[in-house]
Amino acid sequence: MVAAGAQAAAGCRVAYTASAQWPGGFTADVAVTNLGTPVTGWALTWRFPSGQQVTQAWNATVTSSGGEVTARNMSYNAVIATNATVSFGFNGSWSGSNEAPATFTLNGVACTGSPTTSTPPSTSPSSSPSTSPSTSPSTPPPGNAMATVAAMQPGWNLGNTFDAIPDETSWGNPLTTRTLLHHVRSQGYRSIRIPVTWSNHHGPAPDYTIDPTWLNRIREVVDWSLDEGFYVMINLHHDSWQWINTYPTDRAAVLARYRALWTQLAGQFRDHSPRLVFESVNEPQFTGTSGDEQGDVLVSELNTEFVHLVRQTGGNNATRLLVLPTLHTSGEQGRLDALSATIAQLHDANLAATVHFYGWWPFSVNIAGGTRYDASVEQDLTGTFDRVRDTFVARGIPVIIGEWALLNWDHTRPGIIERGEFLKFIEAVSYHARIRNLTTMVWDAGQFLNRTELRWRDPGVFAMMKAGWTTRSGTASSDQVYVSRRDPVTARTLALNLNGTSFTGLRYAGVNLVSGSDYTLSGSTLTLTAAALTRLVGARAYGVNATIEATFSQGVPWSIDIVSYDPPVQSSATGTTDSFAIPTQFHGDQLATMEARYADGTNAGPADWTSFKEFWQHFQPDYDAGTIILKPEFFSEVKDGRVNLTFHFWSGTKITYQFTKSGSTVTGSPT
The missing domain is CATH 3.20.20.80 (Glycosidases)
Known part of the structure; x- marks a missing residue:
């Protein structure tokens, strides 16, 4: 371990130790000793010299703004008496190097005393994501359950x-x-x-x-x-x-x-x-x-x-x-x-x-x-x-x-x-x-x-x-843009959920799309131009014609499928409560949900507190067979008589269908 640290002659000493390090991550322990008058409520601030980020903390709430990091007390450790020490820890991410912070401030006052912090020897990042870290994370000592549980992040179930x-x-x-x-x-x-x-x-x-x-x-x-x-x-x-x-x-x-x-x-x-x-x-x-x-x-x-x-x-x-x-x-x-x-x-x-x-x-x-x-x-x-x-x-x-x-x-x-x-x-x-x-x-x-x-x-x-595990990613209101085959191609908009990131561009097949001619951005509203969509849908075959990516300042890109579709078409069918399927030409669209109501408008089928039935449990699309299956579990709670169905698709299209149940016999047709 190589020591470094900070102390305030006017009031505090900070001991910072990076107790474990592995490719891309590390664990740090921080001890703050109050050398001045008692403190009630504290905030310790520093900057990482190598751009590290805190990913998870214990015994403190840690936030970042720009390059500045601040750790604030929890309700149970807000008071630091004279010559008393409060400790917290965190897991962090790094790349390139993992140098210890050089200076700290406690409640705005610089800690300027003798250094007592340490970092492990520098380790190069793993060259391959398929290689395990060369060393295991250190195990916190007994009695520090918070640190142990933090060191378990993230976890996976062998379910x-x-x-x-x-x-x-x-x-x-x-x-x-x-x-x-x-x-x-x-x-x-x-x-x-x-x-x-x-x-x-x-x-x-x-x-x-x-x-x-x-x-x-x-x-x-x-x-x-x-x-x-x-x-x-x-x-x-x-x-x-x-x-x-x-x-x-x-x-x-x-x-x-x-x-x-x-x-x-x-x-x-x-x-x-x-x-x-x-x-x-x-x-x-x-x-x-x-x-x-x-x-x-x-x-x-x-x-x-x-x-x-x-x-x-x-x-x-x-x-x-x-x-x-x-x-x-x-x-x-x-x-x-x-x-x-x-x-x-x-x-x-x-x-x-x-x-x-x-x-x-x-x-x-x-x-x-x-x-x-x-x-x-x-x-x-x-x-x-x-x-x-x-x-x-x-x-x-x-x-x-x-x-x-x-x-x-x-x-x-x-x-x-x-x-x-x-x-x-x-x-x-x-x-x-x-x-x-x-x-x-x-x-x-x-x-x-x-x-x-x-x-x-x-x-x-x-x-x-x-x-x-370490950062936020930008998303959008949808990952699909549906373009009707029967109508002229027009510009389409998506609302971006920036989640603290900034939008950096769009790309298709590894090539950046052009701001202005392919897309525009107004606040968090992204607009794909008609010219770009016309190029992306190509021959306009049913289904996904292209997938573009919205990129952000951090996190993973957001994929957006460009889909050509026509409104789905359904046909008449007969069957039984054990076997009933509605012939459906999906025409590139995807089913989102289904409603069921009796002729008098009351909810039909299971979970009759809602008109919307449970996907797969009560109904199921079969895109290969070109059908929507109504399950026996659905019919087991449907009364005899007419039932009106409304199918909602991800394009926004809604189509209606009705069937009549008489005992175990079911007969249906589009409306």
Whole structure:
């Protein structure tokens, strides 16, 4: 380590240490000692000499303006008495070099005393994104749970694997290999959550002995992961609804089983690296309770039992980070308050809270017209993240978003969530979690990473995730521009969401488009000229004719598909409630959602609180076959008689169709 630092003879001393560094990233610890009169509320400011950026902080709120960085106190460390020291830390990004800041100011006063900061030897950036960092991130000392959880950012779930029932490959994923883990690590992930369902892999009462073959396999993958440099989190996963949920009515048996499993696991991993983390139970839930308040009490009992049990096994378990969920891993305030009370009663410095986040439900599954990343989706996101920050992080308790994604984003069910709207969600989740110091672990059951081929199913989706770990990206009101084939080509506009960036241009096939003749920008309104669109649509074949990119001062480019279309056309059909498909010539358009109403205007079908039905669950487009399928699940809740359908397409086109149901017979025609 090479020392450097700053001190204020008039009042402060700063010790800055870059305790770990890897290609493109580093961890820094900062200690501020007050040498003057007591300080209530502090702001430490500096400039990085090499353009570094703070990506995640703990024990302080860190913001940047231009090249100036400011760390401000949290509610719990605002006071610095004379000769007292307050500490905080952060993860950062760098390129080229990672020099320590030369000067600091505390509340506007320069710290000018003896230097006491340090940085690790300079390391060149990795030449290849497929190469793992040469060294693993350092492990913060026990008692600094906030730093440990921050060092786990970002995280990835090995979903639908060891949590699958009954075995590792039962839910469609291949056997986990060290090559897979190496690949995930090389992509920049620093922690891995390994959900494990134990129900089918242990013996009977009273010992509930875990099958040694299964336990050895879990240990093998844990050890591989640790060797790759991951922080690793294991848990009891679908046990939550297989048997733990009976806790209210079968207390003795459930508690005995719970204790037996965690006793064996704690013993098995007692001396493993502190980078191994235990999570008490996934998404705890109970049957037969009077409500969530009773559920909160039951979760508290299990979490408390878990902490006491693990701690008494000693070794590294005495200070291992333990992760405790809320009821249902919910972000509702009542659930958060209940867990906060439990953590306060435990008086344990090595605890973290966890919740899951799958977004605003109508958007997450595309029901009730939830097709876009709109104000409701944003409010749900920021509200949840504000609550967990204020309840836990502001009090020095770290938070892990143990699972996040959208529920129905899946490569096997394309079109449920429009790609551009999903990208906006990804960008927002990354940003809002980062500025609130929340560690995120994406749920990947195979919908993001093709584990057989070790490639991202949609590289653009992963690129947006990765960019979000350190910066913001610009987006737009849409990633599609629909150009009607039946009308003359005219100029089209898109609203840019700059997200703190600045627009730098448009390009097509690697060539920059020309400002003025190809596009214009007025504030945040981007206009594509008729001349440019005429050139881009070419012969105007149905579908995507060209894809252009909007580029910004930082983050990933925003892709925009130029689509030629005509209004879709539908035909008459007959069928049954088990098999009914509407012949549809899509003409280059894509289906966004469907409404269903009876002849009297009331809502028809499932979820009759809304006219908009659930995409894929109730209806499904088949573009290859040229049909829209109405599912048996839809008809099972439709009364006999006439039903009017309205199909909404991404071009903005709406077409109507009606059918008559009589028993199991269905007859339909366009209107």
